Amino acid sequence: xxxxxxxxxxxxxxxxxxxxxxxxxxxxxxxxxxxxxxxxxxxxxxxxxxxxxxxxxxxxxxxxxxxxxxxxxxxxxxxxxxxxxxxxxxxxxxxxxxxxxxxxxxxxxxxxxxxxxxxxxxxxxxxxxxxxxxxxxxxxxxxxxxxxxxxxxxxxxxxxxxxxxxxxxxxxxxxxxxxxxxxxxxxxxxxxxxxxxxxxxxxxxxxxxxxxxxxxxxxxxxxxxxxxxxxxxxxxxxxxxxxxxxxxxxxxxxxxxxxxxxxxxxxxxxxxxxxxxxxxxxxxxxxxxxxxxxxxxxxxxxxxxxxxxxxxxxxxxxxxxxxxxxxxxxxxxxxxxxxxxxxxxxxxxxxxxxxxxxxxxxxxxxxxxxxxxxxx
Numbered sequence: 001x002x003x004x005x006x007x008x009x010x011x012x013x014x015x016x017x018x019x020x021x022x023x024x025x026x027x028x029x030x031x032x033x034x035x036x037x038x039x040x041x042x043x044x045x046x047x048x049x050x051x052x053x054x055x056x057x058x059x060x061x062x063x064x065x066x067x068x069x070x071x072x073x074x075x076x077x078x079x080x081x082x083x084x085x086x087x088x089x090x091x092x093x094x095x096x097x098x099x100x101x102x103x104x105x106x107x108x109x110x111x112x113x114x115x116x117x118x119x120x121x122x123x124x125x126x127x128x129x130x131x132x133x134x135x136x137x138x139x140x141x142x143x144x145x146x147x148x149x150x151x152x153x154x155x156x157x158x159x160x161x162x163x164x165x166x167x168x169x170x171x172x173x174x175x176x177x178x179x180x181x182x183x184x185x186x187x188x189x190x191x192x193x194x195x196x197x198x199x200x201x202x203x204x205x206x207x208x209x210x211x212x213x214x215x216x217x218x219x220x221x222x223x224x225x226x227x228x229x230x231x232x233x234x235x236x237x238x239x240x241x242x243x244x245x246x247x248x249x250x251x252x253x254x255x256x257x258x259x260x261x262x263x264x265x266x267x268x269x270x271x272x273x274x275x276x277x278x279x280x281x282x283x284x285x286x287x288x289x290x291x292x293x294x295x296x297x298x299x300x301x302x303x304x305x306x307x308x309x310x311x312x313x314x315x316x317x318x319x320x321x322x323x324x325x326x327x328x329x330x331x332x333x334x335x336x337x338x339x340x341x342x343x344x345x346x347x348x349x350x351x352x353x354x355x356x357x358x359x360x361x362x363x364x365x366x367x368x369x370x371x372x373x374x375x376x
Contacts, residue, residue, distance in 0.1 A: 031313035032232065032285050035374035036365055044358045045072075045307075046284065046316040047345060050101060051203075052076035053083035055331075057323035061342040063089055065321055066096045070345040072361040075101035075201050078156040078163075079113045079133065087163035091195060097361035099199035099229070100160045102153055102217070104140060104206045106133035111331035117155035122179050123148050137204050146212040151181035153207075153220045157200070164195040171195075173224055183223045190225045198362040201229035227281050227366060233313065236286040240315065280375045282365035285313035296340045303344055307353040314360065319344070 033044045049062045053076040063086075065071030076086045076098060090098040104126060106112045112132045117123040120131045125148040128134050140149075154176055165171035171194035173184040190196050200221045202208055207217040221228040231237060291302035306317075321342035322328055328335045344350055369375035 030374070032283050033313045036282055036314075036368040036372055038358065041312050042358055043310045043312055043356070044314045044360055045310065045354075046314065046360055047072045048316050048318050049074040049321050049341075050318050051320050052098065052101070053078075053080045053086040055322055055325055055328050056082050056085065057325040057328065058082075058321070058338075059086045059089065061321040061323045062086075063093075065342070065345070066093075066098075068346070071321070072359050073097040073099065073198065075099040075197075075199070076160070077101045077103040077203060078116050078159040079103050079106075081113065083159075084163055087160065091164050091166075094195055097198045097363050099201060099362060100156065100197040100226075101201055101203050102156055102207060103203040104133060104149065104152060105135065105137050105204055107135050107137065107204065108331050109135075111327065115152050115155065116159045117152050117181055118178050122181065123152045123155070126152060137206055137209075140206055141209045144210070144212070146210075146216050149207070149213055150183070150216040150220060153216060154181040154183060154224075157220065157224050157226070160197055161190075161194070164197075168194060176224075183220050187223050188225055196226060198366070199227040199229050222281075227362060230281075230283045231285070231287050231316075232283050233285040236311065236313070237288070240286050240288040280369050282362075282369040282375060284316045286315050288315060288317045290317060290319040290341065290344075292337060292340075296343060299337075299340055300344055300347055300349060304349055304353040307350070307357065310357065314365075 031040070033042050034040055038044055047065075047070065049065060049071045052059060052062050052074045059082055062071060062074045066074060074097065076083055076090070078100065080103070086098070090096065103113075106114075112130075114120055114132045115123050115127065120127060124131070125143065125145045126134060126140060134140060155178075158172055158176055158181075161171050161173075170191055173188045176182055176184055200217075202217065207213045218228045218230070288306070291299070291306045293299040293302050319341040320338045322335075322338040323342055324335075324339055328338065332338070345354075
């Protein structure tokens, strides 16, 4: 690959990673905080821990943060190696807010994973020659494989429901297993005695990259009686990401990447012929990455400035708290940064900056949505 082409690919990948889980729709006059019962001036924050299940010490840090109130929500990756451990903890702590982080890439060089679908050949289009999930996110964008993507989404949904409800076959939607991994024939209702993830989002934003993927994502999630993670304040998210030094693409490229998602979001909101049954679900105004400095102290200072500058509405800030582990050092060059993430929100300076900021999670927002006339 020519150097210029490689540089363009890297730039695109960084940009897509930075805006993972974004649904680009125009900002409305009323924030989602207002729609869910907060005031027009309330600043509401979700401190969201990503990539649960990837490392055992990541599970430790996330579980500790959830229990001590430094993390509001988390999401776990079904195909990775320590997912069952996180699912067991979630099962034993049902009041905690843990969702499903749908994973369609295996992006690191020395730490890999395959699909949840069995046999893996049933989703071969999104796999590499070793039958592992592909490394490069832009390749999935170019692949145009919505049918295969839909199968893997269903396999991962089934995987998390099975892990959270061992021995309860009635907690898995009937007719959704191998070899076809089809969605439920009708919109399925999770039985009252079954546990389920509090929400469903997308690792590295893969399912938000293409309109056909987004339709599969929101359709499969809703048909399985789960909550999809979506966003609305496009310009606010861009501003927030730029302020956090996490977005390395221009506004023009950012807009181009997500223009199909804006159309899909409007289609869902306005159409009575959406192919999957509609149901009310809450959304977030904007998404931000954690701001980093060159050291832990600088990162903490950047976070305090970020919190001081939050605007009214619901902001979700994404980070990856992890305690040190030898596997982490092998897997990523950002091992140190991930260990910083576990040391931020408990610090007195950060806690002082949180004064006056309200926190929420997906359980709370779902309950507010159910009683709000403004939740579409």
